[in-house]
Amino acid sequence: MTIEEAAAKIAAAGECSPRPGRDPVNQAMVNSWVEAIGDANPVYTDPEYAARSVHKGLVAPPAMAQVWTMAGLHGTRADDDPMSAIMAVLDEAGYTSVVATNSEQTYHRYLRAGEEVSITTELEDVTGPKRTGLGEGWFVTTRLNWYAGSELVADMLFRILKFRPREAEPPPAPVLRPVISPETAFFWEGLREGELRIQRWGEVLRHPPGPMPPDGALDAVADHVVASGRGTVYSYVAHHHPPVPGKRLPFVVALVELEEGVRMMAELLDVEPDEVHVGLAVRAAFVRIDDELTLPAWEVAR
Amino acid sequence: MTVTVGTELPPMVIEATPTMIISTALATRDFQDVHHDRDAAVARGSKDIFLNILTDTGLVQRFVSEWAGPEALVRSIKIRLGVPCYAYDTLTFTGRVTARDGADLELAVSAVDSLGEHIGGTVSVTLPEGDS
Numbered sequence: 111m112t113i114e115e116a117a118a119k120i121a122a123a124g125e126c127s128p129r130p131g132r133d134p135v136n137q138a139m140v141n142s143w144v145e146a147i148g149d150a151n152p153v154y155t156d157p158e159y160a161a162r163s164v165h166k167g168l169v170a171p172p173a174m175a176q177v178w179t180m181a182g183l184h185g186t187r188a189d190d191d192p193m194s195a196i197m198a199v200l201d202e203a204g205y206t207s208v209v210a211t212n213s214e215q216t217y218h219r220y221l222r223a224g225e226e227v228s229i230t231t232e233l234e235d236v237t238g239p240k241r242t243g244l245g246e247g248w249f250v251t252t253r254l255n256w257y258a259g260s261e262l263v264a265d266m267l268f269r270i271l272k273f274r275p276r277e278a279e280p281p282p283a284p285v286l287r288p289v290i291s292p293e294t295a296f297f298w299e300g301l302r303e304g305e306l307r308i309q310r311w312g313e314v315l316r317h318p319p320g321p322m323p324p325d326g327a328l329d330a331v332a333d334h335v336v337a338s339g340r341g342t343v344y345s346y347v348a349h350h351h352p353p354v355p356g357k358r359l360p361f362v363v364a365l366v367e368l369e370e371g372v373r374m375m376a377e378l379l380d381v382e383p384d385e386v387h388v389g390l391a392v393r394a395a396f397v398r399i400d401d402e403l404t405l406p407a408w409e410v411a412r
Numbered sequence: 413m414t415v416t417v418g419t420e421l422p423p424m425v426i427e428a429t430p431t432m433i434i435s436t437a438l439a440t441r442d443f444q445d446v447h448h449d450r451d452a453a454v455a456r457g458s459k460d461i462f463l464n465i466l467t468d469t470g471l472v473q474r475f476v477s478e479w480a481g482p483e484a485l486v487r488s489i490k491i492r493l494g495v496p497c498y499a500y501d502t503l504t505f506t507g508r509v510t511a512r513d514g515a516d517l518e519l520a521v522s523a524v525d526s527l528g529e530h531i532g533g534t535v536s537v538t539l540p541e542g543d544s
Contacts, residue, residue, distance in 0.1 A: 180441035
């Protein structure tokens with residue numbers, strides 16, 4: 111059965127059986143209510159004023175209509191309450207969260223102390239699924255009717271959104287951390303400072319950095335230059351599987367020829383694999399992981 | 413009081429203290445934990461305890477009848493619920509007359525807090541005889 115079909119069946123059952131309020135309308139609850147709300151209207155609390163008023167005696171605040179039949183601390187709904195039925199249907203379908211959106215009360219007359227109020231509920235409308243800021247959900251509209259005896263004294267259209275909460279982003283997995291040696295420490299220090307550093311042996315640039323120059327001269331000492339960060343894709347791979355800690359799949363790893371002449375490999379960010387081609391102009395990016403580690407990366411030069 | 417379409421109600425400011433939120437929740441017999449238990453409210457993803465709907469309706473009634481007078485009859489209170497009103501926030505109610513038919517008025521009301529509009533709605537009232 112679809113949600114619409116289930117809702118139609120529940121709505122067709124109409125008004126549920128009346129559930130009486132715990133206490134009749136009474137001055138003690140009115141007094142607590144006006145005190146908490148700060149409503150100083152004397153027609154609710156001052157017998158002499160109320161007797162001279164249009165009401166010819168004390169009345170209960172109309173906005174208390176719902177209060178008389180609140181289920182209380184340990185209350186349960188009636189077995190035939192359509193709200194329970196439609197909530198069960200939507201819970202089952204994964205729409206487990208609820209937020210009220212509209213409360214529209216109409217007061218047909220003011221109530222007085224001693225009156226016994228009962229409530230019924232009927233399901234009026236279920237519409238959805240709708241995309242909302244909270245997540246996908248269904249608007250459920252019920253009508254609640256308050257009776258004194260058989261007389262309808264107040265009613266309420268009550269609308270809620272029953273929604274599937276958006277899944278929280280999973281915490282980022284830890285990344286694979288590089289092994290940093292005395293020969294490569296300058297490179298990682300450079301990344302932390304936003305510099306892409308290339309090892310230099312005299313006139314010769316070398317990447318990846320190593321302990322000795324390409325010609326093997328034992329007395330040579332390395333320093334480094336700071337790359338401009340501009341380069342072009344020399345080769346690349348789109349990685350689809352297996353998962354890599356800290357990475358969302360698929361991702362692109364590009365071997366980039368820097369304008370200084372060396373090639374360097376790193377992830378190419380924010381790009382679909384089919385947007386990448388050999389010769390694509392890129393520039394260096396710096397992905398800060400924490401205080402210790404910043405990873406090199408590329409982004410498309412636009 | 414001369415009431416015409418466009419007449420503005422004097423604003424009403426409510427400090428939503430924890431005491432206010434809890435005492436109104438209990439006075440409206442609403443025992444949902446998010447209205448009186450901060451730990452439970454936080455565990456459910458809220459910043460703090462927050463005002464309940466029955467209180468919103470009650471505050472709208474108070475706001476309108478303080479302006480319209482103790483003998484004005486409140487016929488309906490229709491509210492749309494917006495952002496929550498958490499403990500320690502301040503609610504400012506504003507309203508104006510949008511329609512008048514003899515003694516029957518329709519009012520647009522709004523209550524905003526630091527997060528935005530908490531309540532938007534319409535209220536129907538009937539002024540007592542003799543009021544203009």
